[in-house]
Amino acid sequence: MKIQKQLYIFTILLVLFLTTSIISQSIHLQNPTGRDYTSLNGKWNIIVDPYENGYYDYRYQPNPNGYFKNRKMENRWDLIEYDFDKSPKINVPGDWNSQIDELYLYEGTVWYQRYFELKPEADGRYFIHFGAVNYESIIYVNGELVGNHVGGFTSFTLEITDYVKEDTNFVVVKVDNKRKREAVPTLNTDWFNYGGITRDVHLIKTSKMFVSDYSISLADKKTDQIEVNLNIEGPLLPAKLSLEIPELEIKKELKIENSSTKFIIEASPILWNPDNPKLYDVLIKFGEEIITDKIGFRTISTDGTDILLNGKSIYLRGISIHEEAPFMNGARAYAEEHATTILGWAKELGCNFVRLAHYPHNEKMIKKADELGLLVWSENPVYWTILWENEATYKNAENQLVEMINRDKNRASVVLWSMSNETPINDPRLIFLKNLAAKARTMDPSRLITAALERHYINETTLMIDDPLGEFVDVIGCNEYIGWYDGLPEKAQKLSWQSIYDKPVIISEFGGGALFGHHGDELTRWTEEYQNSVYKNNIEMLDKVDFIKGMSPWILKDFRSPRRPLPQIQDFWNRKGLISDEGQRKSAFFTLQKFYSKKAEMGN
């Protein structure tokens, strides 16, 4: 008996080792839609699985014949208690909460499945790319485990070359959006936990050897040199690569001899800026492949408390934005038209800057910001009370940071990498965030590091910025809610500000709530008049502080939040938007617009 038991345990361990060790790890594939890709968007079949019955057997052990096998009855006596083909369908991309009423507040596992046709070529390599899946996902192709991913707002790519076959294939994705204390973000946030395959899914074909990653930007603050870094994936065979920027009459040809290649091109491109967001067509030709991209060239730096864009000081006229599509009664944004509407509103407001809170937004938002000339603050979802001393939590946060930077490092609009939002001041948090900031700086020394910090009073009328994290960032973000969580609006008139840092400060949040069309006097909470008074008093106060070089008030549009239940006013919406979900502009929108118009006229 003893030997049998040992044999059984050994077999289980061997199966576990084989299934985990052959998971193909996520590879960073730069700019998937600039390559040879096929969309897997559209209707997918789903099975809602709150007990994870499709994954575990009745002894809570991983079931080797789980739903990911997509089994079909072959005999009339077969017992199979699921069938994707006969199950409900859902649109991908898109969260499940807004598509299926019964799933509005659902937090748990949903299985996704679809078929796709393929004629694999002998020298081809095949990848599946997800723009984002919130929050944890396990990916299977033709019933085999391919890989997994943790994090709801960053893209990932898995190689499926060894799993695909001629003609009909199927992909199954286990998506679990349960919030967890040790996750990033943690259990409590002030936004809606939209679950699902919330962004595009692509099938990508490459050659055996291909350009997997690249970065193309001005060389270290120079405006007459372009630095190119290329990573080649696959068996290194002698091959020629050419990098072309036709409008700059650049056609650089080189022989590839190493998997990592870096070179400099003498060029003086027109510099990208909000008033002239110049983008250049870039082509990378390698073997049979052509990768196309549109890239802007600019420098960003600080000098004391100034922020310099292309060497000239700039005031960031911003607004904070959650990734929620307008006119959809609460849904994750994912489409080009969502980006066009949302960033169009920011331009109408007079913005040259947007804070994309509190997580990396979809790639279309960033590419649209490149086109429209909006500077971007992009944020890692290290929000509020993360488990600072949990190693796995740090690894998760760092991985999401790496994926955020890798995806958008060629986007001129992105100028600020934000490490966190409103985190409590303590030593474990400082170590956690200091390490993230160091990681970001190592990966991308060309951009500025920031975080949304808090301030405190040193006396009744003086606000102080002295969070120790300030030492490790280039630009200090600071959230304040004078007139909303902190006194009444006119309190702002009595206050002054101090900072211990000789660094630029951006007021990354201020604001108040109002239900569109709800009116009263300036002291009646929830009226447009009260919200407008919050804006008027804060703008007047902040505009007097010389080290404040920008702001991104909270927030462009009302957004769904389970923390906001007040009936007839909030109804589970955070009402601090300047615009309602139906696109109605509240009075404070015009107050901020007027301030920004004045700042722009003054050359800020």
Ligand code: GCU
């Ligand atoms: C906080 C937080 C936001 C939140 C806002 C609010 O500052 O950063 O995520 O939505 O305040 O209370 O509305």
